[in-house]
Amino acid sequence: MNYCSQCGETVTVKVPAGDYVLRHVCDACGIIHYQNPKIVVGCIPEWEDRILLCKRAIEPRYGLWTLPAGFMENGETVQQGAARETLEEANARVQVGALYALFNLPHINQVYMLFRSRLLDLDFGPGAESLETELLDQSQIPWDKIAFPVIHESLSLYFQDRANGDFPLRTGDIQRLAGPGRRYEVCMRDTAEPTS
């Protein structure tokens, strides 16, 4: 951010009075331009024992597999956003169910929210951002070709929980490790009651 979106003058990065975080502050009109994390919403679309995955037709991670998910838009609910992304990426209609995975990705200022969802029919197919869409059972998941660590982790937990017949809300943090290569640390939170 170089210029004030309100008045067009230059901005300076500084800590405003009464604050403790560096912000972009307009040199002319004084407005503070806050920047906040974005929500990524998506579905785990279920059909009997299979789930629907999409092969990405866009960067980043072109050609790798993911769940239908994307940035939540203004004016919608998290559930509406998850359904919209599933329609856009897989032309699939779902009934959005319970929140299953809530992941913090603080290194890129994102919060992922993935919902278990019931696929309403089999009339799906790749949207503009997908090369392929496939209903896959557990043995068919391309574990070494999953686009993002948050999706890999969520799918891995999902099949573990399905084997137990119970889907608690899974919450954790995924951090990219410093240094070369794509290396991540996954830290799950204890799901016990806070007072126990």
Place this chain on the structure above:
Amino acid sequence: MNYCSQCGETVTVKVPAGDYVLRHVCDACGIIHYQNPKIVVGCIPEWEDRILLCKRAIEPRYGLWTLPAGFMENGETVQQGAARETLEEANARVQVGALYALFNLPHINQVYMLFRSRLLDLDFGPGAESLETELLDQSQIPWDKIAFPVIHESLSLYFQDRANGDFPLRTGDIQRLAGPGRRYEVCMRDTAEPTS
């Protein structure tokens, strides 16, 4: 938004190619300025059978009571944000527990996430944005002086669930109704499994 924060030229509101939503697009450099919902994170700080509320020292809703909560910042997790807001508004240290309430407020582009939390000690007191902080039991909650519908609804559900000894994740939408006055519609979601 009137000017491009990247290059300082004017922006036009239009639907970019391949999109279907009105966006602010720079007339000079062409960059698309996306706007997305913000996350509000907060705690229900518990001490035995009481919870900690704050009396607001700022607008909106000056002088009314609320849970410690505020906008999530870049670089933090939702749980860290909830703990930070509790420290800022009530000088209180908490161990953040399970997500309890997830509310969509699409009319103001906000998603609320409130966590049950264990108050770690009784050394709390009003921060800069609070007039008072009080540990209150159910009979002491000032129901007609709660600052926001989302907090009123969350507290109401909380005490119902506590009576049942079970705290499922509560999810719903709160919409402001058209017309004069502050009137809201609360719509809770069924917490049943998506396939049932």
